[in-house]
Every structure is written in structure tokens, then in C-alpha cells.
Amino acid sequence: MIKLGISRRLHPRSWRHLRSWPGRASWRGLRSWRDRGPLRRGRLPLVLLVAVGLAGVTAAATGAVAPTPGLRFAQGGHWIANPSLDLVFHVNGSAQRVDVQAPVPGIEPGSQVVQGDTSGYVVGRSRIVEFGKSTLSVERTLTPPTGERPFAVEVAGGPYLVYREAGQVVRLGDPPATIPAGGVLGDPVTTPDGTLWLHRADSGVLCRLAPGADRISCPAAAPAGHTGALTVVGGRPVFVDTAADTLSLVADHGLGRPTPVGMDLPATARVAPVDVSGRVAILDPGARRMQLIDAAGLDTNRQRGKPVTVTLPDGSYSAPSATGSSVVLLDLQRNTVLTYNSAGEQQRATPIPPEAGEPTLRRGEDKRVYVDGAEGRHVLVVDHSGTVGLVPVVGNEGRKGSPTPVGPSSAVPDPEPGPRSASPRSRPPSESDPGGPGGPRQAAPPAPPVPASPPGMPRNARATAQGADLRLTWGAATANGAAVSGYQVTWAPAAGGTSRSATRPASARSMTITGLTRGVAYRITVAARNSAGRGSPATVRATVPPPPRTVTVSRGSDTTYEDLCDAPDCAFMRVVMRGFSPNTNYSIKPHSDEWPNYNPGTTLRTDAKGNLSFEDFPFDDVGQHVWVTVGGVESNHYLWRAG
Template sequence: MVVACVAAVVAAVTGAANPVSAVQFLMPGHWVYNSALASVFHVDGSTGNVDARAGVPGSPGNQVFQGETSGYVVGSDRITEFGKSSLDVKGSSTPASEETAYGVETAGGPYLVYREAGKVVRMGDPSVLMELDGPVGTPVATRDGTLWLPRTEAGRLCQVRKDARAPACQVPLPRGHNGALTVVGDEVMFVDTTDDTLHTVERDGLGEGRDLGLDASDDAVLADTDVAGRIAIMDANRIHLVDTESGRAPIEVDLPDGDYAGPVSTGEVVAVVDRGTDTLLTYDSAGELKDRKQLPAEKGDPRITRGEDDRIYVDGDEGEHVVVVDQDGGLTEVPIESGGDNDAAPPRGGGDPDGPPVAAPKPDRPNLPQPPRTEQPPRTEQPPRSDPPDTRRQQQTPPRVPPTQPGAPAGVSATPGDATATVSWGPAPDNRSPLTGYRVSWAGGSRTTGPGAGSVTIPGLVNGTRYVFTVAAVNGVGVGPGSSSNPVTPAAPFLAASAPRNLAATTDFDNDTVTVNWAAPADMGTGVFAHYAVNVGGVQATATGLSATVTVGVDTELTVTVTAVTTNPAGAQVVGAPATTRTEGRPPASDPTVVLSQGAPTDEYCGGQEGCSWMHVEASNFPPNTMIRFEAHSTQEDYTNAHSTPTDENGFADIDRFAYAGVGYRVWVTVTTPDGAEYVSNTITWGAG
């Protein structure tokens, strides 16, 4: 009890007494949505405790993804944002697609990737929608916040850098090959499941392929991070652990028959979930089974994800349980019942936090048979006893902790603007004296805000000058310790380039190419020109001049987009406004036709007979430079005649053949190609000439 009281006093004095402070919400962990309670719960992966709860509207099966300051409850028809420190609902929006989003929690994110629709949304204020011209594979992210998206159908690998507003798809992938991405250390690798090779992703393409040592199917699934340097590839009911350095044969792990989700890696162990039996299995990098756990039963399929804290979280679909897989493979089951509240939790058993401790109710005892009572002899009357004063209440009531200066604000951050900066922070513990305000200070000035403020914009700063802001809380006792922001440098707004002008596209149907021409933008913005990004039907190209020729399938109409890319003062590339046009698809081929007419009179064969003339025949749209056979027919009994001649390079041939004098008879011609196809001309009645 003495140790507990001392700890409580120390916690109160240092500002750590609030068990649900904003600091907790900014630390790594995992959020889960409980549909029955219509609430999100925060699970601290390091302790296995539920330490926060917020009421947020949603539906069964909704996912929760977190960014630096906000969390997002994501469903097929609504995305609801809530503050991680305030635990208040901040607004809702409509998803970019009705399909289930694949979420990636990383620096600058989170990102929602709609793989079939080819759409990427970076959640934030404001959110940014990025559209790719076709579906994408499963993304991965590196520690610097770069999102990598494979587009194997288009033969391109795209990346979205932190704070970029559009993907850059400049790394080519083998066209027609299937594969997936993973991250080893902080190096992105592409596993080509068509030719079973492993490639390091380099700046201008893929590195030299290394043999995987296995025959992977196109349905193989990769863990997005390595397992102690090995790549985990799940193919059917088997996990292959591929060594990326030594070239040794992969370690094979045979799984029990089942329907598996995963694999997901902590960096030391890999985990999979059998959705048919709700069983969690974990293995180390040597392929040895670390643990096996039966998950609590819930409706729907459990979800297995990896958090930014390198732990694995397995959620029930209804949000009633979470199983945490620690980095070393240890398992912790966390039931989601009432969870944390917005306010500090009361002492165990209820009561006033500043009042005397109240004992927790004891569990009901079963009605066990009692031993027979033994009759006691009558008690002898004792003389009255003078008892000491009842000090039990005094012993139970610890002295009240006096108010002190407030604790430090949580999560102080700054965002630069044009000669301004916006400083944001989470609430500070008041340490038993109501807050009267927050003091924001920097080199050259300070400003005091009200007690409810969580952000302030500082004007009058000097562009190009580096600033660090310190925020301290103030209460009736004094000013508390300050927390400093990240350094920021205000700057004039950066302007991207305007759209290129006079965009035109010409299709070469014989060579399957599209040549794109354009004029420079009227305004190149405030950046340094880097190149033009050209997109023809999803195939990316770059150019420093004003034209580009792209090889692409030209059978259908294609969208052509050209943007000017410039470099901002921070060295990041910025995509300008797009210019867009469309190409014409390949025109449909015309059907072969045969046209017969009565030609010039002749003295050959039927000379001297009335109506003796040649048959004039024209054949169009036949295969070029091909020998075709003409055969004449008539209603005159036993008449037939034939001749063969080649078509020209355009598939055309005409003849004046078959001298004929059958006045009044009906005449027609058939043309036969080498493959046996037969085409019939029109029918005419032969005249007298």
C-alpha cells in the first residue's frame, strides 16, 4: 500500500496520473471496431490492455486504420474519422469504391488501396485520391512512408512517396509475368512467380534475378516483410521460407489442410490463420512451430494484420476479441468488452478517485454445506472496556494530493505555411488544478491560447527560417513543462506546372505504337523542370522533349495523359496539371465482296453470237497478295468456267474473263480463298449487248 501510494503521488506530480492521456493514443498499437457496442477500442500491444474507447458509428466487419492524429472506421458505404486524442467523431466521407479496402498504416498515411478499381486514397485533412489506369496488386510500404504498388498487367511498378499527390510508375516489370512485392530490411523486392525469380527493386528497374529454388504458382501470397532475412511465401497449404542471401534451398513448412489468411511477419516469426477452424499458427524463421491457438468464436472470418509496432493483430470479425502476436511470437488474448472510456477509469470497485478506496465486490460463493455448530458455554460478563478511538477511517483515507503545475502537452507538432506555421497538441494533465490556457513560444515570440485550444496558427514568420515551437500548459499553480514540435521552415506556396498544350496522339496500327506530341505548359510553376510523364492506356513513359512514342496494344480506344513534373525546393518531384486526349481504336476489317457485271463485247470463244461479252468481276477486301479462284456459273445447263489470279497488297483483284453469249440466262460468280472460304457475287441477267 505504501509503494502504491508513493507511486500515485509521483504519477500525479509528474503529470502521469491520467490513465487515458493523449500520449497513449499516439503510441503504437491497434484499433478494432466492435459492432455490438458501436465503438472503437485501442489495444496496447505491449501490455495487452484495452486503454481507450470511442463511440463511432459503423457496421459489422468494419476495419479501423490509424494515422498520426486520427483513426478511420472503414466500411463499404462510409468512412468515419475520429480523433485519437479527443476520441470525438470528426466527420464522415464516402469510400472511393464499394470493394473492401486494403489498408496500409505507414508514415504519412494511412492508405486505403482498392486493388480491383485501381484507386489509392491517402487519408488525412484533406484526403487525396489517386487513380491508376487499371487494377493493382497487394501493396507494401517502406519505413520512409513510401507506398509501392505492383501493376503486373501493365508491366509497371508504381510508388507513392510521403506527401506526393500522384503515383510515379517509372519502374518497369516484365510484361505478362505475375508476381508480388515484399520488403527485406528496408529493401523492396519483387518475386516473379512466372519464372520463379527474386529481384531487388532498383531506381531504374529490377536487379538481376535470383532463383527462388521452388516452383511458385500465380496464387502464391507473400508476407509484406521478411522473417529474419527470409521471405515467407504461402502457396496452397505450404509456407516456403526463402533465403535472400546464401542461395540455400528454401525451408518448407507443411500446413494442415485449411483455408488460410496471411502470411504476416513480425520480423522474427510468421503467422497464418486457418479461417475454416479459426486457428492461429506461428512459426519461426527455421520453420519450427512456435505456437498454436484456437481463436474465440465470432461470426465472419478473423482478420490478420501487422501494426506499425511490428506486432501482429488478429481481430474477430465482430470486434469482440483481439489476439496479439508479439515480435518474439508470444501470444496475448485481449477480450473487447467495455474497454477504456474517454475519461480516466475510476478505482477498482467504483467510488471517488480522491476519496477512500472502496473494496471490489466479492464473487458469489457457492452454497456449500456448513459443519454443525458447537454449542459454546455462556459468556462471562466482563467489565466495561475503554476502547481507543476508531481510527480505521483515518487509516483508510490517504491524504489528498495537493494541486501542482500541469503536465506536458502530448503530441506537439507543427506544419509550415506561407510566412505562418500551425502548431497542434494534445491535452495536458491538469494535475488537480483546472487549466487556464496554453503558452506557445518560439525564437522571437510567444502566444497564449485558451484552455480548450488544441492548435493555433502563428502569423508573421519569415519564409526560409527554421522554427521550433514549444507548448506548455498553464493552471492556477503555474506553468508546466513544455513539449517541443518538429522543426519547420515556412515558405511561399509551391506552384505546380500547368497542363501541357496542344496534346495530340497518332496511332500506328501496323507497329502497335502511339506517338504523342504536345507543347510546353504556359506556366511551368515555381519548380525546376524534371521531365514529362506520359501515360498511354496505363503504360508509362517519360520524356524531356515534346514527344514520345509508346508501344501498346492499339485495338481499342486509349486514354493519353501528359503532365509536366517539376522538383520543389525540398527535392521532391511534383506532378503538374494533366492534359488528356484519346486515341482511335483499330478500324474493323471489312468483309470480302465480289461484284459481277457484263463487260466489253468480244469476238473470242463466242464471236458472232448475239450478246458475246466478257464477264467483268471485282473482288475486294480479300487477303493481300493471295491467289484466289474465280468460277462462273449460269442457269444455262452444263455451263461452268474458272480462273485463278492473285490479289494485290490491298486485297483487291479484278478480271475480264469468261466470254459468254447466253442472252436471257442468269449468271453469277463465286470466289474461293486458299483456306476454302467461298464468297458469292451478285446475280445478273445476260443481255444482248
């Protein structure tokens, strides 16, 4: 009987002999074998595979489909550094109070703090210190590319540090990256999809950096010699041309149709990074005025409203910023925050507590504007509606239970206030007064109750793998005036995908998350709730490790091939693969004791879970061991027996 390629009768033959050996099968027989049901190219005996010239070895390559974008929480609140205390503080923007602090030794004066999903970064001129937002401990120190103070941007895919003079962008995260931008840059802006938009001030080229990209692309350019700046209108990038006094959408093919703004814009104009109800705030610092330009629907032919002019007091102003419905200006001369609505009507004029140095104005990812004191001792929070609250920043030993309320005023404070008459409280007590020497002492009126606000951020959130699950633990959140009613846990693949959530009771401090995909990184948030709403979430990332890769060989179904492989000895090998990469091609190579390379093998694809089961490689040499190798993994050695 003629055996398969591993037969003892063929053992003396070399590969050269095997290639030339005609066998006992005709081409018609080969075709009939090939077409027999499930038996395909990988199941032919060695000599037949050689005869028809089939090669079954290919490189393993992933075929996973990119996940669809999933829900991503915008980073809530704002972090500020206090160098004198060597502490960083998280300001809960909705509650307008400090809810978390973390020690960061050696904070440089003038440092700013930016946050990503799981980490915060204290950015100084000579170093960048990363700390965990859940562990509240320092994790590593980075060296910035230059000693310049960067423009900090918090957005999905970031945070970013834009070194405008050096023309470089640093994307913080894991791993961090420094990306050259090709020249001196203007103020950057971001669109809701997380794209960072840059204006090369020297050449007028307009560039973008997509989330996760390591290279900048430049789809458009302003006319040669034209000055201007970028802004975002309706979620789309717009170039404000201060030479031509026009607005143009920035598209993939270049600048869109220019739309006149209806007024003369100076080259020194400062432009808000985002519109307010379709109007863009443009500050003319020399003329001490601010224009609100109708910029909605730039790609339509609708009739545009006239610019709204806001006359400003003499002073020195920062570039305007914007919340959901308010324009925010910083009057550096009077140390005052000014807010206006889209019609140009002033909403607030709020004094800033004195500190050495100039305050800074930052727009958070939660669309609030935060005004940081130069020494890190306070933050003013400008809410979406234009209201302003003052949050003192102190350590635990001097921390107060609520923010200092700042009442609204209708105009900028008078720079030269006149004399004021003494109020009844300022007069010294007399004998006829109830509180005088001859009158009864009156108890001070009780302080008004502090209204409840959403809870603080849960502390020390951690996620650890337990088999195919993740175990999430966290500490209690600060109640902030109303008892915590529960915790909301949300998780989704970090690269994008469907999110899921669950609610745990107020007493819970842990949760096991099941139904996860092994080898996938997940972004997990836990946020406390009370009667005032949902607090700032703590965010962690964790990955369920893939299961160990295993390959098992056993005897499969009986088979026969004419008189080359006969029952009861002849059968397929049954191969079971577990824990491999999903949707990936793998080369499977069979071996035996006497003929380690008797068959070139086949290439098959794993399923969505990384598993594969199949029958292949007919064999009939009783008493030999057979096994397969796949992607560097060797299966068990199976002793072949008669069926």
C-alpha cells in the first residue's frame, strides 16, 4: 500500500525525490481530490501539494475592522497649580469649588496644568510633571522642547502644548510626542472632533493635526502677505483675514469663498477661539473696541447682520475667549473679568483678587472659561451663561467649605470712587445703641445656608484585571452639601466603540465589569451623584490581558485518499486554537516524528474572538507523534493511533 508523504516506505526519499515522484494520482485524480467537499488545498498530501504548486505559508496580518467612534466624556473642571504649597487643585466647574488636591513637589512659579483622560500635567518652563488623576501621585517627569511658555489646549486626543515661537506641538499622553509645525504659529483652535488647527503666521499656511496623528497636514493657505487668525464657527474652522477683512471656511481643498465682515480689521486684531451664537468676537486693542461679527452659515447666501460694536474703557486687554453663550475679556489694567452676550450687552464686571503677576484666561474642555490667579491662590469660573464665581485655592488645613460668591455688577468699577458715608455698621457703638456699653449684646445673625452642589470626584479610582473581567475600586466622593445618592460607572473601548454604564449605591466602593474583549484597552469613569447633579468623574484606563494562546491537536474524522491513505489508520488532524488575535490570518504548519516538514501547511483566519477549530492534514502512520506550530506556539505532541 502506498502511504502518505510521511510513510516509512517513502522515508528514504529526499525532498528532491518527492518533488519528482509522480505518485499514483493523475491530474484528473488531483482535481477530483481538490473538489471533494471540505478537503481543500491545505488537506492534500505533500506530494500532491508539490505537484500542483500550492504554497500555504503567508505572513500573519491583522484584519480587524476599525471600531466606530464611541461616547467620550469631555474633561470636566480645571486644574491649577499653587507653587507656594507644592499642590495642584481640581476645581469643579459646575459646583465652583475645589474637590481634589494632589502634592507635586517642586512646582515652578508660573506653571500651568492641563489634563487628559487619566493624567494631569504640571507644565513649567524647564520640566513637565505628570500625575495620575485617580492616584493623585507623580508618575513621571518630561523635558519640554523649549523654555517658552506654551499655549495649552485640552481636547479629545490631547492635551496639546503649542510652542508658538518654536513652531512645535507637544502631544501629551502615552506615549508623548513632539511634532514640528514648520514655523512661528498663531493661537491654535480646536474643532469638536479633536482636530488641532494651526496658523503659520510667517507664511499664512493653515494646518491641522488630527487626533492620534504624528504629522501635520496643511490643506489651505491665506493669500500671500495677508495677516489673520483662526477661529471655529458652528464646529468648523474659519480663517479671519485681517488684510482683506473677510471670513473663509477652511476646507480640505483650501479656503472657501471669502465673506466680507463689513468693517476694517487691524493686523493686531485678537480673535476669540470659538463663536457665540454664530458671532465671532474680534478685539481691536488699539481702538479699545470689540466687534461681534455675524459668521453663521458662511457657505450659504443668507443676509448677514451688521457687526455689533462694543466700546471698551481705556485699558489693556487679553485676547477674548467664549463660553457657551458669553464672550469673556480680561481687563489687565483694572484686574477685572468682563462678560458680554452675543448682542454685545455687558453681563458682568467682576474684580479679580490681587496677586503678584498677571492672571491668565483659559477655556476648558467643558466650555467654561477659567481665570487663574498668577500665584495659584484662586480661580474665577465663568459659566456657560456668563455668571462668575470665585473659588479660593488653599490646602486642606485652610480649605473652606464653599466658593466665595461674586455678585454681578452692571459696569466696570469706577476707577476713582468718591467718598462714602459711614454705614450704621461702621459707626462706633453708643450707649443708646443695642450693642453699646449700656445695651444688651445681640448675637450675630446666622450665616445663610450654602446651597448643595454636585459631589466631588471619587478618589483613588483603580481598575485591575481579574481573568476576563476588570475590578474597579474607588474612594468616597465629597458630598458638597447633599448626601451622595449613588455612583455611575461608564466604560467603553479607549479607541472608540459602544459605551455601557451601571449605577451603584452610595455605599459601594467597587464593581466588577464583565463582558469585555480581551486585549482591548478600556476607558472607565466613575462619578458620584446627589440631589444637585452629577459630579466630576474619575477616569482610569485598563486592559484585560489576552488569554494564553493554546493549540491542541487530536485525531479528527476518518478519511481516505484512494490507496494512499486508508482506514482504519487514516484520519484528519483536528486542530483547536484559542487566545490568538481576532480576525487574523495564521500559518499552521504540521510536523511528525520522522518527517518534521512533511507538509507545508495552510493559512487560515481566526474568528472575532481569536479562536479557530478545523480538521486538516491527513495522516495514517500509527505510532508516530504529530503536532503543529502556529505563530511561535507549539501544540501538544499527539500519539497517532488506529481508528
